[in-house]
Amino acid sequence: MKVLLALLGFGGLCMLLCCGGVYYVARGTEFKVTDKKNEILEIQNEITDITIPDSFHTQGGISINVASSRIRMVIYEEQEQQGALVIMSLGIPNDGMVDMDKEFRDGMKRQKQNQRELTITKEEEREFTIDGEKIKFNFAEGNDENGTEFQQITGVFPGKQGAAFLFVQIATESYNEEEIVKMIESIQLPSKNPKAEEKPVDEEKPAIDQKPVSKPE
Numbered sequence: 001m002k003v004l005l006a007l008l009g010f011g012g013l014c015m016l017l018c019c020g021g022v023y024y025v026a027r028g029t030e031f032k033v034t035d036k037k038n039e040i041l042e043i044q045n046e047i048t049d050i051t052i053p054d055s056f057h058t059q060g061g062i063s064i065n066v067a068s069s070r071i072r073m074v075i076y077e078e079q080e081q082q083g084a085l086v087i088m089s090l091g092i093p094n095d096g097m098v099d100m101d102k103e104f105r106d107g108m109k110r111q112k113q114n115q116r117e118l119t120i121t122k123e124e125e126r127e128f129t130i131d132g133e134k135i136k137f138n139f140a141e142g143n144d145e146n147g148t149e150f151q152q153i154t155g156v157f158p159g160k161q162g163a164a165f166l167f168v169q170i171a172t173e174s175y176n177e178e179e180i181v182k183m184i185e186s187i188q189l190p191s192k193n194p195k196a197e198e199k200p201v202d203e204e205k206p207a208i209d210q211k212p213v214s215k216p217e
Helices: 002-019 022-027 037-047 094-110 177-185
Strands: 029-034 056-066 069-078 083-089 119-130 133-143 149-159 162-171
Touching (some): 037 069, 119 177, 149 177
Antiparallel strands (some): 056 069, 083 162, 119 133, 133 149
16 A cells, blocks of 8 residues: 555646646545455556456555546555556546656655665566557566565556556566566557548449430431
């Protein structure tokens, strides 16, 4: 739940900045925190369609409606309590995905007291083709303050309500890269707005055969 509190603090900050003013936000805000599995899955389905590995169990979910923004977040915990998986959407348009990735990670760093900060020793960017679209995820490796090695995966992708963020942090001894890759590949991007059906072009009607008019003799 420490990760939950960290992300909630960052999400709340973004909400205030985007909506301009505590009074305005409070007046039209619907706020919900839950630890019920069915409600967490409902929130997750509002963010994206994805298959979570069996090694992660539901931990908590947040749903916030404010003005025209819809903030959603779900948290899973690794079965051996060696890590966490977070999926989040701040209602930011998909064209702001790159900025969201940077802001999210910066927000995590600002919440040092509420989350595990790693000293990154190795990282690489991997590209996945999801529903025909190329999406990049960052795979990193690092150590916490106790020297325990962790794997960290982050990435931003198009969600149902705008850009969605995926965050995984798990101890290397419990890390299964194959299942993480399968999870990423299971993401289903929202259907793009179908183009307006073009009206079929009227085919030129063939000229009506006309029999030549016979001249009177």
